[in-house]
Amino acid sequence: MTGTHDVLIVPVGSAPDPAPLRELTDVRVVHPDDPALPAALAAADGLVVWDGSSPALERAWEAADPRRLRWVHTSSAGPDRLLFPALRAHPCVLTCSRGVLDTDIAEYVLACVLALLKDLPRTVALQAGHRWLHRGTRSLAGRRALVVGAGSIGTRTAELLAALGVHVDGIVRTPRPAAAPFGSLSGPQSLPEVVGDYDLLLVTAPLSEATRGLVSREVVARMRPATIVVNVGRGPVVDEDALLEALRGGRIGGVALDVWATEPLPADSPWWDLPGALVSPHLAGDAEGFTDRLEELLRAQVRRFAAGEPLHHVIDKTHGYAVAPTVAR
Known part of the structure; x- marks a missing residue:
């Protein structure tokens, strides 16, 4: 069923299948080069950055409403590419795809x-x-x-x-x-x-x-x-x-x-x-079936977010390390 949370997916490379996620909450997919990105970011409760990062996100970040955007997730095991200063300072909870790879x-x-x-x-x-x-x-x-x-x-x-x-x-x-x-x-x-x-x-x-x-x-x-x-x-x-x-x-x-x-x-x-x-070209974790596992983790995180449950694989935005599960409030 559709929830009341708006989750924005920004696919830098490939994109996850949004259909299973839309059974859990409202989902919108906007690419980094889309002029609609700032407006979509302003309306988002959650943000999923998929398959890389883009400077377009940092440029659009001032549109992110600190009273609304509560959660940011990256498909990467390491969050460093998203830790630009404005995101570090934002009150959102940041999660990564730790453990999958x-x-x-x-x-x-x-x-x-x-x-x-x-x-x-x-x-x-x-x-x-x-x-x-x-x-x-x-x-x-x-x-x-x-x-x-x-x-x-x-x-x-x-x-x-x-x-x-x-x-x-x-x-x-x-x-x-x-x-x-x-x-x-x-x-x-x-x-x-x-x-x-x-x-x-x-x-x-x-x-x-x-x-x-x-x-x-x-x-x-x-x-x-x-x-x-x-x-x-x-x-x-x-x-x-x-x-x-x-x-x-x-x-x-x-x-x-x-x-x-x-x-x-x-x-x-x-x-x-x-x-x-x-x-080698940054491929150590890209073995067969890894995208399926990343999407499975994302579905679990979206379900937790929509239900108000603690999110897993939360990142300390100051130090870049994983910390205990946290509810995105």
């Missing part, structure tokens, strides 16, 4: 680690050249991994690695006693001191003012010579230039980056042709 992203991290340890990029290149070159590779079992960002994605990554005999520790915003699959959970200030104890540095942290540049030039300089680095969090969390120089100079063992400071990665970037680097 955890296993797919964790599997991608594992695939990258194994590909680099087992020298698969070189194997593919040798196959393309019809060359038979026997050589040894490295083992995963018995390695030590440090996960930067022990949220839901980082925890799932740690579970997969621990099952294969890897000791896993984590870096979190606030240190706390660890539970399986983590051996320890330390604060970000410890990263430069401890990074040299690990074979794998796996970045799953969201982007915030606290995490920007966290994997700094100093951190890269203190890595073991054979360290493998994987980033599936956000590009600006790591110093890409420092990583590139370290890999090019043979000071680390391999890098896999799925997220970048600039996306798309420019065609003339040196990363494309760098031996020991795996370059």
Whole structure:
């Protein structure tokens, strides 16, 4: 049945099917380049930003009525692209699609680690050249991994690695006693001191003012010579230039980056042709069926919103991290 809440969907790329949502409440779909966006935003109680973000939303944001707009949802697992200053200051509740992509992203991290340890990029290149070159590779079992960002994605990554005999520790915003699959959970200030104890540095942290540049030039300089680095969090969390120089100079063992400071990665970037680097276009979570799961979560959130129930996967707009379920009032 149709409710009394007006939910505006702004599809930046693809769009969710609005029909099941209209069984729960009033839904309108307006694209970012539609001149009707400011008026639609002014009339909205809830806002869903789907498949990306657009500067058009920030430009239109002054139309958002702080007395009316109570909820904003993003289809992304990380909310950083929506956290422009005016939205941070707005009283609305912000939610994300946390949890939907955890296993797919964790599997991608594992695939990258194994590909680099087992020298698969070189194997593919040798196959393309019809060359038979026997050589040894490295083992995963018995390695030590440090996960930067022990949220839901980082925890799932740690579970997969621990099952294969890897000791896993984590870096979190606030240190706390660890539970399986983590051996320890330390604060970000410890990263430069401890990074040299690990074979794998796996970045799953969201982007915030606290995490920007966290994997700094100093951190890269203190890595073991054979360290493998994987980033599936956000590009600006790591110093890409420092990583590139370290890999090019043979000071680390391999890098896999799925997220970048600039996306798309420019065609003339040196990363494309760098031996020991795996370059991918922000696709770690985009496995088969992921859009169905995102839409299922959205339907559940719209139902909660229409019923006045606490919304899940609420984001602290100051720090960019998930907090307890909250009712959008």
